[in-house]
Amino acid sequence: MATLEQLGTVVETDLLVVGFGISGLAAAITAKEENAGLKVLAVDKGCVGYAGKANKGGGHVAFIPEGAEELYVEYHTKNCGDYLNDQDLIRKYASHTVKTMDRWASWGVNFIGREHAGQAHAVIPWKVCIVDNDLMIPMAKTARKLGVEFCEKITITDLLKEGDKVVGAFGFSLLTGETYIFKAKAVVLACGDQNFRIMRMWNSGRGDGIAAAYRAGAKMRNAEFGSFMNIMSAEHKLVAYGAEDALVNAKGENCSERADLDPSLKSVVGGVDLGGSQSVLMYLEVRDGKGPIFEDSSKNGFPTSFVGRNLCNLTGPPDPPFRRPCSEKFWARIMEKKHAGYRNDGPMKEVIPGVVGEFSPLYVDHDYATSVTGLFASGDICGCGGGWAGAVPTPPGRNRGSGLMHAVMTAIFAATSAAKFVAATPALGKVDADQVAKLKEETYAPLKRMKMGTTTHEIVREIGEIMQPVGYSGYKSADRMQEALDRVLVLKAKLANLVALDPHDLSSANECRSMVLCAEMFYRTSMERKESRGWHMREDFKTRDDKNGANWIVVQDKGGEMSLTLDPLPMDRYKYKPE
């Protein structure tokens, strides 16, 4: 039998952080601040200061001012979470946004406009300020100064266990293919959610961490809500900000509203909170032969609004208090290429819904521990699984600015818990060489197959065809979901024949395995929820079922089968109940 050292490079640490996008960086920093004596190592497929997707967004940071917390909890529960949210945890969230910003600022991040933050919501005092898009550079410097160590260009594919406890992780180098065996007293998964590689700017979330946790026996929940959609240009494939209020069908009719849409869908998925019903509206128009759908860009007020002007910089430099050198360069370049991608100069631009996904079902408790001992999680990976957002995709409620806040706040929670766990764990666990040898054989198998098998690009293309159509993932019905699930299961069978040409492609092969698993979980849980609630919209069950629907659907691997169970919400002790 081979020893661990014969199987790969063995690296020992106290705490392993998987992923060093913004949440992983925040977790690593927090762990060192909580306990400077801990050895903290962070691993990612990317490079320090640039990994993940936080630096490719609008840089919005949303917070709830002191004194307004309960108003937010009530509003979110009724209008976004649709009574499926953990009301205790959302209260914890609401009371930590300001504290999070204070700690985050001490890591070198500058909040622009915090003192005079804009009102980001029509009803609740949801405030938004901004950060520059290079915010992870000062955070990385802080981490290094505190002694955090980094391993770049390594993908983690599985977790290593001793009995029921996580004792490390298995991965390989994208550059050389070399195997890495990490031994750790605790692991924080901060490696993002699942975006199914459809919308290109949300491309880094490929679900590897979700799949690794699932295979390690971790619980998942709220998997049926992971099909967030944005509206994008059919011509340049980038987000068409503000298009939802200026939609026109092929007959020239305004279709930003539709009278025959079920009232429950209108009230639950209204534009101001979630902006989700538009994809259903667009789908119904097209199904009725009134497509394609256009954005009348002359009627889109977003680019010149406060948000468009100062936060996304869509129409030139923002007002002086909101200047951000990196963001302005980033958005200007995006806009230049966007305009170059239009086929003509007219105001009517064809738009389509684009699946961002934000599938994020990894279950965590109120301390951001998963159901597996020694395994913690933060950021997008557990956005839905955390349960506090309820019936909506991560980040909570899709309110602008909640993504960065959620990433950093949950990192502080998870790393604080993990640091305590490590301090109470006297020694590294035993990593089983047999488990590693088996993982190595399975993981590297695509490299050894003949080139006649299924390619990663074929899987990615088919996953897109299964997860993107609104008829499958946006406006659901039992028949269509069964058809989609059948297609997922065909792909699942093809994974046994997957080929990879080199370590980069081998990483894609692992991501394909993760995408297929996540798609299966999405459709199985979506079929189980026989009602419409929040982002989960069903044509065959159009209303919320408070009698039978007040359960979290929990998914877990049981002997190789995907097991679904119902976990009733403790509605009796929750303050806000359905009327």
Next chain:
Amino acid sequence: MNVIKVDDEKCVGCKTCYKACWLDVIRWNEETKRPVIAYAEDCVECNFCEISCPTDAIFVNVDYTRQFPSPYIPRVN
């Protein structure tokens, strides 16, 4: 697919484009001290390599014609 062009004359070998690419599209040649566009098919035109380059030596030409999945009605093969 996107075409990523590097101007070797303008490039100063700082490696920032390699670091900035989150999707492993850009690799680095340690001998020539220049980027290698290894996996252009995975580029998502975030342009972070471009905006991070101190000498404007790298440019992403976007392919606007690439295939997108069927947006509304499932396309059955």
